[in-house]
Amino acid sequence: MQPNFDSWDLTPVAIPVRSRLHSIEPIGVGTPFVESLTGYMIRLAAAHAVRVSDLIEHELRASIPYFHSAAKIPNAINGVNENARNWVSTFERFTLRDNLQLLTLLPFASLLKTPCLIRRERAWCPRCYESRRAQGHDVYEQLLWSLRPVAVCPLHNTPLENACPTCHRRLRPLRAVSRPGLCSRCHQWLGSPQPPTQQGRQTDYQTWVAQQFGQLLEIAAFAQPNGKENIQKVLIGYVGSFSAGNRSAMAEAAGCRRTSFCSWYKGASTARVDLLLRMCHELRIELTSLVTGTIPMDPEAVARAEVAMQARRRCGVFPQRNTDQIRAALLLASEEQPAPSISEVARRLGYTTATRLYVADSNTCKLIVRNFNESGRGHWWRKRGAKFLDDSVIRRALDESLALEMPLPVNRSAKSLGFETESPLTARFPDLCLAIKAKRTNVQVARRIMAASALKAALSEDPPPTVEQVAARLGYASRNTTHIWEPKALGALGNVSRRNIAPHSQFQA
Numbered sequence: 001m002q003p004n005f006d007s008w009d010l011t012p013v014a015i016p017v018r019s020r021l022h023s024i025e026p027i028g029v030g031t032p033f034v035e036s037l038t039g040y041m042i043r044l045a046a047a048h049a050v051r052v053s054d055l056i057e058h059e060l061r062a063s064i065p066y067f068h069s070a071a072k073i074p075n076a077i078n079g080v081n082e083n084a085r086n087w088v089s090t091f092e093r094f095t096l097r098d099n100l101q102l103l104t105l106l107p108f109a110s111l112l113k114t115p116c117l118i119r120r121e122r123a124w125c126p127r128c129y130e131s132r133r134a135q136g137h138d139v140y141e142q143l144l145w146s147l148r149p150v151a152v153c154p155l156h157n158t159p160l161e162n163a164c165p166t167c168h169r170r171l172r173p174l175r176a177v178s179r180p181g182l183c184s185r186c187h188q189w190l191g192s193p194q195p196p197t198q199q200g201r202q203t204d205y206q207t208w209v210a211q212q213f214g215q216l217l218e219i220a221a222f223a224q225p226n227g228k229e230n231i232q233k234v235l236i237g238y239v240g241s242f243s244a245g246n247r248s249a250m251a252e253a254a255g256c257r258r259t260s261f262c263s264w265y266k267g268a269s270t271a272r273v274d275l276l277l278r279m280c281h282e283l284r285i286e287l288t289s290l291v292t293g294t295i296p297m298d299p300e301a302v303a304r305a306e307v308a309m310q311a312r313r314r315c316g317v318f319p320q321r322n323t324d325q326i327r328a329a330l331l332l333a334s335e336e337q338p339a340p341s342i343s344e345v346a347r348r349l350g351y352t353t354a355t356r357l358y359v360a361d362s363n364t365c366k367l368i369v370r371n372f373n374e375s376g377r378g379h380w381w382r383k384r385g386a387k388f389l390d391d392s393v394i395r396r397a398l399d400e401s402l403a404l405e406m407p408l409p410v411n412r413s414a415k416s417l418g419f420e421t422e423s424p425l426t427a428r429f430p431d432l433c434l435a436i437k438a439k440r441t442n443v444q445v446a447r448r449i450m451a452a453s454a455l456k457a458a459l460s461e462d463p464p465p466t467v468e469q470v471a472a473r474l475g476y477a478s479r480n481t482t483h484i485w486e487p488k489a490l491g492a493l494g495n496v497s498r499r500n501i502a503p504h505s506q507f508q509a
């Protein structure tokens with residue numbers, strides 16, 4: 001009996017397209033610990049049991065424009081440049097994967113600039129290597145490790161290593177014989193359960209940077225290509241919310257140059273990554289909000305920004321004011337008691353000089369200056385660090401001086417009280433100062449008359465005394481005070497005594 005068979009379906013089976021290379025799954029996509037493109041290349045070579053150089057020379061080379069040498073492939077292919085784009089598209093063509101750009105910083109090409117972005121040498125976290133191997137997972141190179149600003153592992157919070165612990169050599173990111181987790185020179189294992197030797201040197205800033213880049217890599221798949229606009233959007237939001245529209249104040253708060261800040265603010269250029277990070281850190285802006293263009297206005301973020309601005313305000317940065325606001329502040333200051341100085345008012349308003357105040361209202365400024373000078377609180381003529389003196393102290397000092405047989409010069413009293421000049425004393429106690437000056441003049445005239453008669457008498461003596469002897473008779477300790485004597489008589493005495501007495505050549509009249 002003839003058996004009955006089902007009829008065969010002779011339509012051709014649709015065989016999926018085969019990839020030229022193993023289509024191995026990239027590790028850690030969508031997490032901070034995503035694999036790098038160089039790391040993927042190393043694993044791909046290992047999956048084919050060939051050297052990296054063989055994979056490149058025999059398979060990939062022809063597809064890469066301007067390719068020179070397998071030994072000179074830098075970490076930059078993990079970055080944002082055209083070379084990274086070429087490598088990504090080549091790998092995607094050979095593995096039939098469509099998400100390999102997530103192994104580079106290409107999703108953030110509109111936000112991040114190349115300078116200072118990518119490390120030239122290989123860096124790694126020995127504890128990440130070790131824990132992957134201990135758990136039986138594939139060891140791989142993380143994209144974070146190839147970023148120059150990232151100096152610590154955000155998972156273990158320990159510094160990244162960049163020298164082999166066995167041969168102590170620094171390693172290129174990619175070599176002909178690179179293998180995941182192994183030194184490409186001595187082929188020893190780079191992982192370690194122990195923290196690296198530089199443990200404890202990481203700063204809060206480094207930890208923050210590592211975490212920020214980690215968060216950035218997490219959202220790489222959703223990044224929009226409008227970096228400049230988003231930086232601009234966020235900065236406009238911050239300037240509007242926290243510095244009353246003053247860009248300069250916000251630039252100060254961000255610790256960056258005004259020209260750079262204004263350039264980002266206007267959307268004219270993207271920021272160099274180190275400057276961008278510094279600004280974000282100072283203003284407590286999350287790097288991810290620059291990608292999404294959203295300003296996190298949750299209470300925590302607002303409080304962080306407020307704290308950042310207050311810290312800067314203590315350094316003298318205040319919001320901009322228009323002319324009416326300045327005028328109102330000046331009017332208040334002009335009625336203030338005790339009267340403030342104009343520079344003090346300027347400082348309060350956030351200016352380093354009073355120029356802006358004079359432009360706003362010069363008359364009120366002059367009134368403030370007059371009030372301040374009249375108040376006697378001025379300190380521009382006080383020596384640096386001198387304490388404030390009560391008028392009674394100054395008066396007592398002047399009274400004591402006047403009571404002396406020969407009062408002290410007013411400027412010397414002023415100096416001993418901590419003033420640079422005598423004008424604060426003459427302004428406050430004009431009569432007392434005049435009396436001191438008059439008494440000094442009288443005493444000096446009387447001394448001159450006395451000295452003149454003593455000199456005359458000395459000239460008639462035989463032998464004549466020396467100038468020193470006459471000075472001693474008059475009660476002067478030395479000849480130095482003789483300048484106040486009558487010059488003619490003094491000269492005559494000097495000549496006579498030199499001729500007759502001794503060779504006092506040093507006593508020239």
Ligand SMILES: [Zn+2]
Binds near residue numbers: 127129156
């Ligand atoms: Zn780690």
Ligand SMILES: [Zn+2]
Binds near residue numbers: 186
């Ligand atoms: Zn080594």
